[in-house]
Amino acid sequence: MRLALLLGVPLFWMVGVYGGSLAALLVQSFFRLDSFAGTIDRSPTLATWRDLFTDANMSVAARTIGMASSVTLASIVIALPLAYFIARHASRRTKAVLVLAVMIPLWSSYLVRVYSWKLILSADGIVNWFFERLGIGGLLDAVLALPAIGGPSLSVSYIGQFLVFVYIWLPYMVLPIQAALERVPRSFIEASADLGAHPATTFRKVVWPLAIPGVAAGSIFTFSLTLGDYIIPTVIGDSSPFIGLAIYSYQGVAGNLPLAAAFAFVPIAVMGLYLFGAKRLGAFEAL
């Protein structure tokens, strides 16, 4: 009785309204858009799912997964030293400050943080100015001239997009790695050093294996968040579509809600597989 009283409203809201909406979305993906009439045909069909597996859509998915993977790798490389420093070297006071310094971007305005890079990367912005000042503007031009990842300016290139993705999701990688390293007993590292291991060997054989659950946990966030994002590819980059953007335009401009619904299950499926792998690496114990 007490339980029913407590649970009634949350159950109705989260499972009824929210769960119901998700279920309805799945159902919609089995309808199809009648492209002549522009209306939705509500007889069950697999036609929409067949439309999903066209080359164009699959290359959008591949591009998104490629970006999500490279963003995840870069985040690991950048986050590891910071997390290691916080966990092993910082004094109590410094640690509190550094953890806060990682947390604040996590909670502060996502949109504004994306916007700040529009200022930084624009053709007359600070990055170009900096390179010019150092007299290596030619280097930047050479990088931008690279096929595929380059572009007319940083803010409309894949490189720019990549920098922004890493910047936005980096805190999600630092915190779980730091938590995992925090749990490595100091004696492990000392023992390894006492036994004559070079610091690099200690890192490779002792620290890294113990950091893996944290890395896997962090990568769930960086991977999943990149997979579903559509704001960053809209604001930065050459506006070639990512999964999020494709879903957005299918449901909006194209009015093809069934296809958008089917597409929405691509990141869910990819994340399902990813979580399965991450679970095997011990990611859930590190969360």
Next chain:
Amino acid sequence: MRTAGLGLKAAALGAILYLHVPIAILFLYAFTTEDASFKFPPPSLTTRWFEVAWNNADIRAALGLSLRVAFVAMVVALILGTLTAGAVWRTRFFGREALSLFIVLPIALPGIITGIALRSAINLADLSFSFWTIVIGHATFCVAVAYNNVIARLRRTSPSLIEASMDLGARGWQTFRHVLLPQLSSALVTGGMLAFALSFDEIIVTTFTAGNQQTLPIWIFSSLVRPRNRPVTNVVALAVVVLTFVPIVVAQRFSRRAEESS
């Protein structure tokens, strides 16, 4: 403690700078006199864009809407999150695990999926888009932070407190009001502040549940996609950073104090 190598220090510092320099640059740009491009360095500095932004009716309306939505979403999320935490705490029932999954799902799934699901449900239910549809979307993903904070606090609350209160003859409501609520107050402040910040800043779900109303993030986003009034956008961006900073620091303070006292 061993001293860190120079390379490690430099790499750690580099990561911190990467996370913070962009916002510092935003501060600078809010004062630039250049109004047509993102030219660096700014030709000269001025505070006049703050006045222009303040007197802009669209921005005021968007700010007002965002604050109202965030407030109502926060209240709804706190109620739902506390109720759920109360039910999940110390009771086992069928579907308990499934319920906690549903609570975190809106922040675990990409926002676009939550957004599109709610939008098609709103259309199916033949509701018109309004203030309340935005609130429904926001409250749905804010429940998670409220729930997480309250349940964490409850798990550290000794059950004997409740039993003692009941033994002394307090009714359920009295026990809640005089024993449990004071215990929960800091968790409610933390959860509430985080929910407020989350809602105030949300853009993705909002695009799908807002119809043609403009919250502040939607206003910013639309001026990013079709650049107009760059200096005013810079000022609004800075204001958003400052406005979300306050609840976050308050939340941080409260959760730190709660940890230290327990």
